[in-house]
Amino acid sequence: MPCADTNGGNIRELQNVIERAVIISTGPALSVDVSDLKFPKAGHAVEETTFLKSPTNGGLHDVLEQSERQQILKALEQCNWVVAGLNGAAARLGMKRSTLQQRIRKLGIARRSA
Numbered sequence: 001m002p003c004a005d006t007n008g009g010n011i012r013e014l015q016n017v018i019e020r021a022v023i024i025s026t027g028p029a030l031s032v033d034v035s036d037l038k039f040p041k042a043g044h045a046v047e048e049t050t051f052l053k054s055p056t057n058g059g060l061h062d063v064l065e066q067s068e069r070q071q072i073l074k075a076l077e078q079c080n081w082v083v084a085g086l087n088g089a090a091a092r093l094g095m096k097r098s099t100l101q102q103r104i105r106k107l108g109i110a111r112r113s114a
Contacts, residue, residue, distance in 0.1 A: 011071055011093060014064070032060055069107050072100070081111050 021032040075089040082088045083097055083104075090100040 014067060014071075018064075030060070065107070068103065069109065072103060072107065072109060076104075076109070076111075 017032060018030075021030050025031045071093065072089070075092045076083070079087060079089045079092060083090055083100055085091065088097070090097040093100060095103075
């Protein structure tokens with residue numbers, strides 16, 4: 001059963017924000033204008049507050065990691081945890097299977113038992 005690409009725009013938006021920050025930032029620290037980030041209206045107020053209060057880019061790292069985790073989990077769930085193949089989560093996210101597997105390990109993502 002094919003996986004519909006209903007949320008690819010969010011990934012592209014995140015990629016655009018990061019690319020813009022890389023181009024604009026000077027020095028070794030990546031700086032992102034908070035106005036470039038679009039937070040979901042409901043359910044994620046704690047993450048937004050944490051980011052806005054953080055005086056360093058450590059908050060940005062946490063927000064980006066949490067966003068990546070959510071996108072990966074959503075893709076995995078929508079693809080019934082199939083990682084590889086044309087209808088797998090890796091293809092849906094626009095990345096190689098091995099890259100997705102590496103990100104899953106790094107983020108500690110595990111399939112919940114039913």
